[in-house]
Amino acid sequence: MSSINEHNISIDHEKCIGCGLCVKDCVARNITLKDKKAGILAQDCILCGHCVAVCPKAAVSISGYEEEPVPSQGIRLDPEAVLEVIRQRRSVRQFQDREIPKAVLAQVLEAGRITHTAKNMQDVSLIVLDREKSKTEQMAVNLFRRIRPLAGLFNPLARRVPIDDHFFFFHAPIAIVIAAKAPIDGALAAQNMEFAAEANGLGVLFSGYFTTAAGASRKIRKALGIPKGKKAVTTLVLGYPKVSYQRSAQREPLDIQYL
Template identity: 80%
Template sequence: MEVINQHHIKIDREKCIGCGLCEKDCVAHNIALEDGKARVRAQDCILCGHCVAVCPKAAVAISGYGEAPVPDRGGRLEPEAVLGVIRRRRTIRQFQDREIPEAVLAQVLEAGRITHTAKNMQDVSFIVLDREKEKIEQMAVRLFRRLKPLAGLFSPLARRSQIGDHFFFFHAPIVIVIAAKAPIDGALAAQNMEFVAEANGLGVLFSGFFTTAAGASRGIRKTLGIPRGKKAVTTLVLGYPAVKYQRSAQREALDVRYL
């Protein structure tokens, strides 16, 4: 059952210096200056937290969260290093027989949790497949085996593919299904989770096949316990790679227009 917290924006008038930064940065136009102090107009904004983040005196707070805002300590990623990670990134389908430490898995999930979402919906849920992984994979295998003859009529790749018992997860130790109301929110969370996974030495497979199976099978969705109103957006298959790639893959030239 999804728990809905009650959040309220509060402004400490003793701390407020009337700089107006929160008023200028509020996308909902929900803060106004009155008598040299900030005032919240209503409690029905999107609660994006910009007012909390921008205040130089920590005069703005939003109640109902189990954590305090984290101060900005500075520091930025090196652009060339980030590009290098993206350039070298490979889809992994060969995994070591090695468990993922709980602390590493927690970091990967945290990256998904703190990812920004459209309209601050915070609508992303994560289903970690561990003990039930084999059972759920076999549900998807049975489904794809039934569909393979039809798919083979249209796709040479489908005709050549063998739907083995580990067709979806490749013996990986952990699988995370990402569900959301808005697909873009789930996709953004997945990308950030991949960066943290690879920073911890993990390999990642985005299993589009399993995500398709979850969308097509009511039984799989029910077993996963995907929250009502959400759908499986993507599936991350995680484990330590059993293969090392020696160089990057080539890409087509940049396709861009400046208008």
């Protein structure tokens, strides 16, 4: 777990009513019920916080966090609206010359921070390219220009597309490299961040090319400051779109099996 603080689970027996909800919902089987009071067996569980969330009397707590748990407001997304957002989603490569407000960027980053992770590893790191964006992009451009002749032998697209100084970020104001120990954690964070970005009117591009460059170049990884043990999972390029798409992309029929 990435946190530098020590976390301890505690149960306030004055508040505990012995309902057993925390016992039943604990994935680590780390809570028992004795004399109609819940008790913790050990402090070495994954600290998923289910016990804190499910307790009707707020009797369970985990120390060491800077924030308190946020009470549920019972908000549910509209299913058709979610499908429509996904249906109309496009990779944006034309951006306005317009800065992203700090409050909007903060919401996008918050979506990555609060994303659930496997085993509650909380292993996602976010590297925001702002002041160093052009310099870092140029490193990747230089790398791709060197390997382009080889890539062009196998990929017609590599032969046709010019590698200019803005090949990766397309003049967008911000790019965010998402690094993690587990790729699935980085991918989940990226998807949630995209939803938050689009809700704020931003266009998003997943730059697979830049992520490839970061994986291939130790110099780029060092410039990004990717923590040891993690790798770049994906890169989000963000900005206000200069183009408006009027209809959805066509898709092949669903490939599915019911077994």
